[in-house]
Amino acid sequence: MSAAASGSQPLARIARAPALPARQLVLDLPVREARALADFLPAPCNRAALDAVLAWPAWPGPVLCLVGPEASGKSHLAAIWSGRARAVALRPGDLLRPEAALARLGGERAALVEDADTLDRERALLHLLNAIVERGGHLLLTAREPPARWGVVLPDLRSRLATATPVALEPPDETLLAALLVKQLADRGLEIAPALLDYLMPRIERSFAGLRKLVRALDRASLARRRPLGPGLARLVLDELAALGETEPAREEG
16 A cells, blocks of 8 residues: 555544534623513412412502512513503613602603612612602512511611512422423524423523523524434533533433
8 A cells, every 4th residue: 555545544544534513603682571460470379470460550559670580571571561661771870869760750650660679879869769759650660589687777768668569479380481491592593392391300400590591502502502302412511501600410211
């Protein structure tokens, strides 16, 4: 055998070898979540919050606070209410100064403040709340903890928040988790086969935040490897999350 022929064998083996799955750069582009009333998934854990939002304007008082963990549906409910009440949604930058909050509110009588328990400018929230009460309007707050646990310093604000109606979103059950997994994947343009759903459900973290983390990881893996969702890809994602300490490793049935 000639040296040329011998030297060509490694190249031939490389040419015959199966190609490794190509990865591509994945950008964290914003996902447009479906947040209409028809898109909300009612369940025992969120029924009280949904009923409270739909009961507007017949609230017990001017302020309602939706309380629940990350990704529990507070923002979805807030979007539903904002559309019905034509509420002004205030961002953190709008609540740095009282005058900025009132200018953003304008002449309206309904306002929304999300993640209200993270705001560190109490006086702006107080002035906003006072304006809403004086106009006979309504304010919807979302938070991870009820107002009584916010550690509010201003006595007047603490007094005002004591009259707010807190409504809790409880942890999800199995049925809601499965439905949310299908919906959140669909929001990203991904379909999941029933068999794959059955594979994932016993292996996922039982929380709203854990489910959202899994959906993001599945989406990124599908884009990076240019592969549709399937058991192999799902197993790989579960193992990667387990390596980060964020879920249990995938186990084969046997």
